[in-house]
Amino acid sequence: MTINGAHNHLQAEPPLWIVGLGAQYPPYLFGPEKLEQMVAKFHDPESAAFKKLLAVNRSSGIETRALVRPYDKGFTNLTNPPTICELDVFYRQAGVDLTVQACRKALKEWGGSYQDITHTVAVTCTNAGNPGYDLLVAQKLGLRSNLDRILLHGVGCAGGLAIIRAAAQILNGASLRRKPARVLAFACELCSPNVRCDLADVAATRYIDEINIAGALFGDGAAAVVLCNDFAMTPEDQAIFRLVDWANDTIPGTYGHMGFLTDPTGFRTVLSKDVPTFTKNAIKPTFERLLPSFRERTDQGELDALDFDWALHPGGTAIIDGAQNSMNLSNDQLRATKEIYRTRGNSSSPTVLIVLDKLRTMGTGRENVVAASFGPGLAIEMAMMQRVRCSSYEEFGDV
Template sequence: MTPHTDETNGTSGVHTTPPLPGLWLTGISSQYPPYLLGPEKLDEFANRFFDVEKPGLKKLLQINKTSGIETRASIGDYQSGFASRPEAPSLNDLDTFYRRAGVDLAAQACRKAMREWGGRPSDITHTVAVTCTNQGNPGYDLLVARRLGLPHTVDRMLLHGVGCAGGLAIMRAAAQIASGATSRSKPARVLAFACELCTPNVRHDLAEAEACADPADVSIAGVLFADGAAAFVLCNDIGLEQPPHDDGDGDGDVRDRAEPLFQLLEWGNGTIPDTSQYMGFYAEGTGFRTVLTRDVPAFTKTAIGPMFSQLVPSFREKVGLDTLGVPDFDWALHPGGEAIIHGAQAMLGLTDEQLRATREIYRTRGNSSSPTVLAVLDLLRKMGRGKDHVVATSFGPGLAIEMCLLRRYREE
């Protein structure tokens, strides 16, 4: 970057800005469990255990038919395991199950992202993880790290309390870690991952709906949330250069360079004042109580534009394009529900093409909370050349909004 005139420093009056540090996504993946359940499966399940004529549950099952989700990714088939017992699973049951099945799913996502990155487990310097469907200590991130054979010295961070915003919260944290490593002239190869198992909580969701006397107050969590995991590897410039290693050909050590997929150039987060009562997730003796009111879409759709306007001037400067606006980006929008997708599209004037990956993930997999926006980003890059620039945005309890602005890596 060229020098520019700045306030005098007492000598030349010229201030030289440091070069723009590179933050690169070099591998990204999503991993869903094997079952895809249509709306009729939830109807059958509810009829086995609950009074479906109760006003709250009746309303929920009506929403189930019109949610826009054709199939939800599920760790189980609603026929066996917790779904077949007379009693609902306890919080202890959910914890034990997650720390087996959730760790397996997260490790699968991580291996896929690491294969695309091309490095070795021993080259990972940091991990950043998130979940809201497990609260165990030590965190599940340690179990995943062990499963992957990461070094015992890997620098670990586990986020909690961010819900559906978690996928981009770990991207923000990874970016801050990598930027800090750059300032210390150290490599950063950050493995970040998110995993949620929401469907094992379905008995609790349906019981809450059955007990809800006013259909207008029913939480739609039971017909919305799915299971899934996602992961990515983010490197700084120094971390793009792999440590030397012996490739076994007898010629000595070689050094590889990871090929980027996206460059992360801007990110931000914030909370919408006086909205924390509209979304929440709380541990109870018989499961997790989800608060998700119909007020959420109205607030989230009005928060996206201001956050984008806050971040895009700096992004324009970094890419050298002064007129970039909403139409110039593909949008990896967290598919929090049909009303959120429609509201954001109408508010920003987005085309169906800009939201193609968001709609496809929502239609075929549902909302798996924190990994979902990363799954959208993973799918988006596989849906043709697309636009050069991408906005990823998600929302969570708080109400919180996360946003990242990326540039696709194009080889000239």
């Protein structure tokens, strides 16, 4: 079946639908002043490295970040940074709980039975345990035991769109077999428990120009999305977006510029000062590679970048500004990205999905939407879609 006037010439390629979205931030907020207090408590704020970090902290443009625990409790106040073992145990409780909340929002919007979910695709870079956290989420939701599960790792901030890409490939495969498929895709990152490790890394740095600035950028969050192929759509189902096309690429010569590596004392973040330049230069070629097929599939032959709302991963002000300048975008086109960055910062993999979720609350907007994110590799992920309907929206937070 097709809904909402899908074009006849696309019948050989059954469409894919996003039918539910959910975003969940924890309730505790962390302002720039809290990081300054933490540095003063455990380190020397007058050292050259910390002076530079705190300058970034003050100028980041982030007013608040979300934390899974209050600032005055938990890892932020221990004498030593948490170990990788302690981070694992904590994630498998707090991270799973946060993810389940996001998934329930997406599943509620879809409106179907949990038992009708055929696949899950999950991602995280702040947990590396086995079995993966996706199994714990599936069990807590009460999904069926013979679910097809996929857990992605190693994609970092690009993960939110990597799970969309993987889900789309699953759905297309099921369509070729003329079988219904319903994918619950979700992402969760707990970055705040790693801030003490980030600060310890700054204290140990030998090269001021290469300090770890992650402690000034990252917060916690989760997001989920339900996708269906056309064979799974019922007359009761209402799509939010039609997923039209997607792509990923790896930028040559950038392997060492972004990373998130496992150390005994936590996760060590790698972010070079050249990342904004690489991402700015990568976004236009990827967009131009996808645009012709999007025009063909939607019968919009004159489209360009100005005809899209952009759900851009808010990796930092330099990344946002670089993409905006490269594509000649207006502030309005990036309104959701800028709002999420200002109010919650960067939560790694779920953030681009949270931006997409936020976008649909910010006016009617443009019919066409492009989402883009970047991760270690350096990798770029992009997805193009069309709006199908405006939906009721439950604001993220401590719901």
